[in-house]
Amino acid sequence: MIGALLYLRLTSLKNLVLSRVRRLRQPKYLVGALVGAVYFYFVVFQRAVHAGRLPAAGTRHPAVLPADLLPTLVTLGALVLLVIATLSWILPDGRAGLTFTEAEIAFLFPAPVRRRTLIYYKLVNSQFAILFTAALITLLTGSWSFLGGSALYHLLGWWLILATLNLHFMGASFVITRLMDNGITPWRRRLIILGLIVLVAGVMLAWLGRDLRAPTAPGTDLATFQSTSAYLRALAGRVNAVLASGPLPWLLLPAKLVLGPFFAPNGPAFLSALGPALLVFAAHLLWVVRFEVSFEDASIAKSEKRAARVAAVREGNWRAARGALKARPGPFRLASTGRPELAFLWKNLLSTFPVFRPRTLAIGAVLIIAGYRWVARDPDYRDFLPAFTVVAFITAGYTLFLGPQLARQDLRSDLGNSDILKTYPLHGWQVVLGEMLTPIAILSGVLWLALLTLLLAFHPQSLTWLTAPVRFTLAAGLVPVLPLVCALQLLVPNAAALLFPAWVQTMRNRSERGIEVVGQRIIFLAGQLLVVALALLPAALGAGLLIFATQWLIGPVAAIAFASVAVLVILAAEVGCGLWWLGQRFEAFDLSAELRP
Amino acid sequence: MIEVSGLSKRYGDFTAVRDLSFTVGPGEVLGLVGPNGAGKTTSLRCLAGIIPATAGTCRIAGHDITADPVAAKRALAFFPDEPRLFDYLTVRQHLAFVARIYGVGDHEALAEPLLVELEIADKADQLPGELSRGMKQKLAIACGLLHSPQVMFFDEPLTGLDPLGIRRMKDSILKRAHAGAAIVLSSHLLHLLEEVCSHVLILKKGEKIADGTLADVSARFSKGEANVSLEEIFLRATGDSET
Structure with missing residues (x-):
């Protein structure tokens, strides 16, 4: 039976790869794939390889990390694993559910397949994702050369860590389900585990109290260290002393064994660490496959939730993707009559995080002004003012360039409802404007806060022309201009959604993965x-031109004000033309025609 | 109320609807029937202004859906087979949103009896995700009825409803027809159409095979037999009858 399941997995994988390759015959995917490949080559691979961060297997890096600090690092890593493992016993509040797709459940659950076979299938299945994740982490953490070892050891090390953790999560969920079957509620279980943690912590403190009463060796007072390396060594010594006390070394032992291969500096060390790590892995495997507990009901519920989440993400509905939605009051009172475009703003604000409200903007402004006044008043803190401007510039830059890609509460997430939107007695431009109002409001709010920060904190001495009146005039001119700039930015992805709905990943049941999708986004x-x-x-x-021509006559402040009005008019005209054109496109848009092969 | 003349819809070389003409007057309920792929949904989507027709005209309450779509759409309501709802709006918020779009003043006074009639008043503060499929369908219908449309297009309106819901829906459709609305109803449930429709239009491969009152169409395909069911008429008209 496992052969049939493996056939399913491998055939699915093969068909997935083939379909991806086949769709490269379409120019939109081919171009996307080429751009994506170039991006990955230059941004990830080439940088890593050329910087010598990804050496061939077997070659050794000069270990930069002092050998005496390595055990501390291993112990700290083990502590992190222990914390993660402990959380897997505390956090879950439902029954054990293995993650199957809806199709797997429809075909495999009624099939004459043993429960244990399903678990084996699930485990084998998960190894593909774990191996891919391990490879990705290895690539991204290629700069951790101070650890020594090689990329291959790190890859296998990451795989062992992730695979063992995966088994531990599964085993813990099985035990939790058994406890629930025996009448132990999640809160009772949590109390028991927290009690155990408190007990261990108490023992630890008692142990440490006894050890720490020992006189501090001369020269080990951390505050007296001048050299970083000496400081680190002393700190590591203290940490080691703490983590070697009481029962903690025993608790950390399995995690340390699992981490062994990852931290191995060379081949022999890797091989000697591999055995104990595999033993821990095998113990977990035995635990999971031999533990008899029903996981079917929870698996079905989990797969349904997962399918709903995936569908929500594909529709750009991140709020729904986070889990169960909760009803909440509207962002403002929506009167029955008035501009219909505002109804879209009201609706789409409900679809996003509740933080995006007018009062948040007001609170943000008050906090910025109060923070600025507090920092500017104290000469000791005044040096931090440039940091304010840097943060504001970075925020504004990201908001302007990436904001329109992230704030998608517009046509991109509502295109699936276009049938209903098109029955509304509205012109196309009204629907497009209404749909775009929410991201415009969100991005403008962020930009206004950044502008306020810059207005207060950005007055470099070198720019003598940037007087207070000039700054205020510039800021006042930018306040109405920024929403128009955001609108211009948002017209592009919304136009793309209408013109190339198959390109923009907004449609239901569209795959969103792959190098070609990365390329398309770029x-x-x-x-x-x-x-x-x-x-x-x-x-x-x-x-x-206006500022250049008029400032000699009417002064810089009036010239900037004059120019701001001109900018406002030009941008408003451009946005108006864009909305009208997009509205026409929306009225002619036929989703059924777009989806025909 | 609904005047359709020479309506055609083409997708490249494929013709989904060809030269369709008919009228539906106030108080009339037209049953649109046909095999799968006959062009029923495409016709309804063209009539409701969701997709542009390739050729022909359609007037809704006197307004051309192509030349004056806003006025035409103000008079109509379209009910798709699959209720399209906004995940993050409650039942009541859906109605508030639709009221603003259609400019329905004091919509609360209209919404409450509508929710009671459709038996979803107790779900007013729930999200679509918390509703059954039938409840979602009722919410979509409540949204469509809020602005008291003169013209209604129903595409498989009874999908997902329980027997009592079906009975209530039939009553609701007839109530609107008696009040003077012109209604087009597409469904595969032929016994329902027999009960509700005053007229019937049979489509096959995008073309009209027959239309008229139930009696007219029945007379045309009954071969002199008495009491021939709409199902039998449908099978004979579409050429799938073995008799």
């Missing part, structure tokens, strides 16, 4: 930046 981001740069050019040129 193309869209580049396209968005290019279009916006071109759209901003007339406004920027117009403003520059």
Whole structure:
């Protein structure tokens, strides 16, 4: 039977790869794949390989980490694993449920397959994902060369750690289910475990109290150290002393064994650490496959939740993807009559995090002003003001460039409902504007807060022309301009959603993975930046010329105000044209035609 | 109330609906029937202004759906087979949203009896995710009825409803028809159409095979027999009857 299940897995994998390769015949995927491949090559592989961060298996790095610090690192790593494992006994509040797809449940659960076979299948199945994750982590942590060893040891080490943790989670969930079957509620179980933790901590403290009464050796007072390395050594000594006290070494032993291969500096050390680590792994495996507990009901519920979550993510509905939705009051009172576009703002604000409310903006502004006043008043803290401006500039930059990709509470997440939206007695541009209002409001709010910070904190001495009146005029001019800039930015991905719905991953039942999807996103981001740069050019040129031509006559403040109005008019005209055009596209949009092969 | 003339819809080389013409007057209920792939849903989506027709005209309450879509849509309601709801709006919030879109003043006064009629008043503060499929269908219908449309298009409206829900839905449709609404109803449940519809239109491969009152269509395909069911008429009209 396991052969049939493996056939299912391997055939699915083969077909997945083949379908991915086949769809490269479509230009949109081929171009995406090429761009994605170039991105991965230059950003991940080339940097890692050329920097010597990914040496071939067997070659050794010069170990930068002092050998006497390694045991401390291993112990700390083991402590982290112990904490994670402990949490797996505390946090779950439901029965054990293995993660199967809905199709696997439909075919495998009624099939004449033994329960243990299903677990083996699940375990084998999960190894693909674990190995991929291990490879990814190894690649991304290639810079941890101070640990010594090689990429292969790290890859296998990560796999052992993740696979053992996976088994531990599964085993813990089985035991928790058994406890629930025996009438032990989640809260009672948590109390018992927390009691045990308190007991161990108490023993530890008693042990430490006895040890720490010993006089401190001369020169080990941490505050007196000047050299970092000496400080680290002394700190490691203290940590080692604490972690070697009482029952903790025994508790940490299995985790330390699992970590052994990862921290092995060379081949022989790796091989000698591999045996004990595999023993821990095998013990976990035996525990999981021999523990008789019913997981079917919870697995079905879990797969349904997972399918709903995946569907929500594919629709861009991140709030729904986080779990069960909860009803909550509207962001503001929606009157029955008035501009219908505001109804979309109201609706889409409900679809996102409750933090995006007008009062949050007001609180943020008050906090920024209070924080600035507090820092600026004290000469000791005034040096931190440049940090404020750096944070504000970074926030504004990210919001402007990446914000439109992240705030997707617009047509991109509502395109699946286009049938209903199109029955509304509204012009296309009204629907598009209404849908875009929420991301515009969110991004503008963030940008306004960054602007406020810059207004208060950014007044470098070198820019003598940036006087207080000029700063205030610039800020006042930018307040109405920023929402228009956001609108311009958002027109691009919304246009893409209407023009290339198959490209934009908004449709139901569309795969969202793969190097080609990464490439497509890069193309869209580049396209968005290019279009916006071109759209901003007339406004920027117009403003520059106006300021240059008029400041001699009416002064810089009036010239900036004058230019701001011009920018506002140009951008409003551009956004208006964009909305009208997109509205036309929306009215002609036929989802059924887009989805026809 | 609904005047359709020469309506066609093409997708590339494929013609989904060809030269469809019919009218539905106030108080009439037209049953749209046909085998799978006959073009029923495509026709309804064209009539409701969801997708543009390739050719032909459609007037809703006197307004051309292509030339004056906003006025036409203000007079109509479309009920898809699968209720399309917003995951994060409660039942009451759905109605508030729709009221604002259609400019229904004092919508609470209209919404409450509607929720009672559709038996979802006790679910008013629940999200769609907490509702059964039938309840979702009722919510979608409540949203469509809130602005008292003169024209209604139902695409398989009874899917997911329990027997009592089906009975209530039939009563609700007839109540709106008696109040003067023009209704087009697409369904495979032919016995339902017999009970509710005053007229019937049979589609096959995008083309109209027959239309008229139930008696007219029955007379055309009955071969002189008495009391021929709509199911039998349908099978004979679409060429799938073995008799």
